[in-house]
Amino acid sequence: MAEPSPSEELASQVNGVYYLTGIRWKNNEPSLRVQIDGAPSTVLVEARGLNLRFRTDVEKPGRCLGRIERSVEGSSYVECLSPSTRGRRCERCQVIENVSAANMHQAHRKGRDSIDQRMAEYLSHPHRLYVAIFRDGSTKVGTTRGSDGGQRLVEQGAWFARYVAHVDDGFLVRELEDVVSKSINLGQAVDTRKKFSGHLRAQRNNELETTLDDLSAEVGKVLTAQERDGWASLDETWTNPALNDERWMDVVAYPAALTHGAHEFTIHSMVGRLAACDRPGFGETFLFDTQPLLGRPLEPGDFELDKLILQESLF
Ligand SMILES: [Zn+2]
Secondary structure, eight states: OOOOOHHHHHHHHSSSSSSEEEEEEEETTTEEEEETTTSSSEEEOTTOOOEEEOOOOOOOOOOOOOEEEEEEEEEEEOOOOBOOOOOBHHHHHHHHHHHHHHHHHHHHHHOOSSSOOOHHHHSSSSSEEEEOOOTOOOOOEEEEEESOTTTHHHTTTTTTEEEEEEESSSHHHHHHHHHHHHHHOOOOOHHHHHHHHHHHHHOHHHHHHHHHHHHHHHHHHHHHHTTTTEEEEEEEEETTTTTTOGGGEEEOSSSSSSSSSSSEEEEEETTEEEEEEEEOOOOOOOEEEGOOOOOOOOOOOOOOOOOOOOOOOOO
């Protein structure tokens, strides 16, 4: 018998309200975390090929998105079945997330003895420093745990990146990241709106690559000038797996808000948290941000779908 598709698998489990609570990347493939009302735990459903038809006007509270715990083994997702009360999370998960974020970002300034022990163990592990470029041309410097880079770049939806240094631990890598940021005024985050508009009006790949080459050389000089021990130079290029996917060459912004009304789409693929999808009756590949859907109660069913009005782009 053929394997059931992700949509069939999900449909067989859902018979009431469900919630998408996050995206999990593994081997460059995204899965959605799905919580089904009344079910005891989260299920992972492959995003590629997933068909969803739902209504979002459900009078139920949202669901907490859970949290990430970090320890010597790395980071792991902890699900939570509570309603969301503070934004997208319950009070408890939000507090834990805030403390964790503060610990992580201040670790190298405070020193390893003044932060949470589990976080200190998490950071006492080799890291990599990278520079990344997005399709609109925005650039950033960042860090990732582990010797192979892991899923950090694909999670963020970078288009090209270069690993520039292998660093002994997570404390030093953040010091170097700060030095790079200050020296050449390079940010550590890129706004999702820029990532989104980059897919609609992308710079040419060869231009992005040239910018990244120049930037990597500049960062290399900054690092070398530090005369610090504990790191080694790397020159390893990374490209997004969607780079040669024709569907990403011609995407259109999904012309309706996903936060209300009834929708149906089939996910073709994802770049970071942005999904390229098909909608029945349309030939376009639509692009939408999955974030607004997360934690929101979704009711499956054959509702009349919201009409989509396509407008000619003004640009
Ligand atoms: Zn929670």
